[in-house]
Amino acid sequence: FNPKSTTATDPALDPGLYELGVKPFFVHGDRALTDKSHRILGGFYLKYVYEIMPWEFVLATFACAVCSVCIMLHTRSIFLTFFGLMQIMLALPVAWAIYHFLGGLKSFPVCNLNAVFIVFALGADDIFVVVDHWKNARLRLPPNATTEEVAIVALPSAAYATFVTSITTSVAFFSAAVIDVPAVALFGIFCGILITVDYILCVLLLGPVLCLYDGWVNVDKMDHWLLTIDGQLRRRKKGSEEAVENSNDDNMQEEKVTYSAIASLERERTSRQSLIYRVLEGYFYFLHKVRWILLLGSIGAIIGCSFVAARLQPPQSDPRPSFLLSNNRYELHSTYTQNLVANEIIITESPLDKVQVVFGLLPVDNGFHLDSNQPGAIVYDEEFDPANSQLYLLDMCDRVFTDRILKPPKSDYNCSLQEFDAWLDGQSQSENPSNEYAQNCNEATFPVPSDVFHECLIAFAKLTNSSEISYVEGRVKTIVINTLPVRDSFTMAAVEKVLHAVESWSDVERHKAPKGANGFFVSSFTFWFYDTFSNMSASTYKSALISMSVAALMILSTSLSGTLMIYSTISILYILVAVTASLVSLGWTLGLFESVLFAITIGLGSDFVLHFAHAYSMPPGVVCKRTRTYQALMHMGPSVLGSATTTLTTAFIMLFSRITFTQKFATLLIMTMVHSLIGSGVIFLTWCLCFGPKQSCSWSGRKSKATATLQQTSIDREEFVQIIT
Secondary structure, eight states: OOTTOSBOOOTTSOOOOGGGTOOOOOOOHHHHHHHHHHHTTTHHHHHHHHHHHHHHHHHHHHHHHHHHHHHHHHHTOHHHHHHHHHHHHHHHHHHHHIIIIISOOOOOOGGGGGHHHHHHHHHHHHHHHHHHHHHHHHHHSOTTOOHHHHHHHHHHHHHHHHHHHHHHHHHHHHGGGGSSOHHHHHHHHHHHHHHHHHHHHIIIIIHHHHHHHHIIIIISOOOOTTTOOOTTHHHHHHHHHHHHHHHHHTTOTTOOBOHHHHHHHHHHHHHHHOHHHHHHHHHHHHHHHTHHHHHHHHHHHHHHHHHHHTTOOOOSSOOSOOSBOTTSHHHHHHHHHHTSHHHHHHHHHSGGGOEEEEESEEEEOOSOTTOTTOOOEEEEOTTOOGGGOHHHHHHHHHHTTTTSSEEOSSTTOOOHHHHHHHHHHHHHHOSSOOHHHHHHTTTOOSSOOHHHHHHHHHHHHHHHTOSSEEEETTEEEEEEEEEEEOOSSSSHHHHHHHHHHHHHHHHHHHHHSOGGGTTOEEEEHHHHHHHHHHHHHHHHHHHHHHHHHHHHHHHHHHHOOHHHHHHHHHHHHHHHHHHHHHHHHTTOOOOHHHHHHHHHHHHHTTHHHHHHHHHHTOSOSBOOHHHHHHHHHHHHHHHHHHHHHHHHHHHHHHTTOSBHHHHHHHHHHHHHHHHHHHIIIIIIHHHHHHHOOOBOOSHHHHTOHHHHHHHHSOBOHHHHHHHHO
16 A cells, blocks of 8 residues: 555555445456466467457458448449448547547547447448438429429438437447446447437438439439439439320329329339339238238247347356457467366466455445546545454454355465464563564553554564555554455356355354444455456346337337337347347357447347338328338338348458457347348238238328328329428
């Protein structure tokens, strides 16, 4: 301890204050790798890590480039792709500024860098949804509709659809803040901010860009290669002009149009011009035929995956995450050494395995849990009175080992007070006592009179250079008893058994202890480490529950349909348990990396389901469930497939990474996208086909006055614009 300070700073004391409930567990790359390098092959490990970083940068760049190509193929425009990518890239610095300056979060764990891939995936999804809403509006309106008319119809609907998914996804990421590990919590907070910022930029930037694009391409008839890469543009223009001329020849002088005519025109155009709509239409008819079989299958899949997902447990061996892949030569060497008999001896002698019974200190929760530079403090216990608790403290040195929960760190170990007792006996019987005893102890034996206790014990501590006694300004401040846990193996289950036994023992001892010595606590890095990882399971499940609740409430508030809320919750539940079951089948455990990744699953899992739920509730009035499901699939299907394809392509590229976290991140993205497609495009649509509501109660449906009017009667162009306005 620093004798000039009232705060304990002794590095010999492990920081594992698990009883406090503070878990300041940050994994920074340098700290984790330094520990790993000492455990394996010194600086060679770090040297190798630095050597592979250029390869990781190349992979990330290539993944972003492929994502850009996917966006361009979907939008059919280099112009729209450029501004879409600008929206995504601008979200990163803006989100960091909010995170760092407004949020006051100074720590930025390395796992936050993977938010780049998250914002590319969700940003691309927003781009697809907005662009598809614009294209659908252009098809539904008369061929000679102006850009302003298309914008009035498309942009509010697109902003509303992306708002529902963005706010739900961001809240799902924010829910990761309940996880006890700050690295995971900070990752969720940063991703939540990033998704929110990306949505705001999408509304502010992409809407005006689409207005410019539509004005140039569809109104001014510009055909520049930067605006469109579609070779059928001229044919579509020519067909639109012919449709206008034919309608004029049929005496449609007032340019009247009905909702059913627009819908027919849309289906005709899409079936004739786009392969994806023909595929989706064929899929819908297949889905409708086998809907009852799929309904039973979905129930069985949820039940089966739930049983498998329940087997997800914290790591049962060394929970420290390996930075490199398991087939790397350094990691293979580490695994080899862990299986040696000598490894158990090394672990036993490691200070990380030490259990300390600490008197005279109090952990104070005065720090900021999300900042590694403010982890709280360990202060001196001013009520600790060793002078009047000498017999109890001396007896504790033996009693701590009587229940065979803890054992001495070595066979000839004596705690500091036992050595102090023996030293007093020897000095009191010696004809030539040492100067330390003669000048400070007043010929005392144990127990020492309280008026000379501190001077005498401090003199002994200085003489023996004891690390178990600390003092400040002539008073003994702390006394520590060092022990080791008694366990039959080195698994996490054995640590759990010892931890619970030690906690029970310490609770009993505090009630027995005199007032001046009843504030002790038990500290161990191993216990703290186990407590952190065991709490990950509960925290992760809590985060998943929060995300599902938010998604359900969002669907209920937007669709005003309890039926859709139930179906959406069932679909999202399938996604979570199916992804978890898949990863359990791959041998995953709920370690640090996995906790970060499950926060991603919770955030991404509800996105596609929300898209289809919103699209299902859009048609106003009473519409049969089959028609609603068909329109939902045709309306949001291209956007969902485009987003899934972009994310899957990026994830497959990341599988070639040489870093464990990045490869696991890619694996989880693939699993999440696959099961999200099944959960939304199969399970949700199947439930809607079987039991979906017919009446639209959504706010979007209530506000669709123009659409409802068009469905019932014919109106002229000026009245149509007036109703929309």
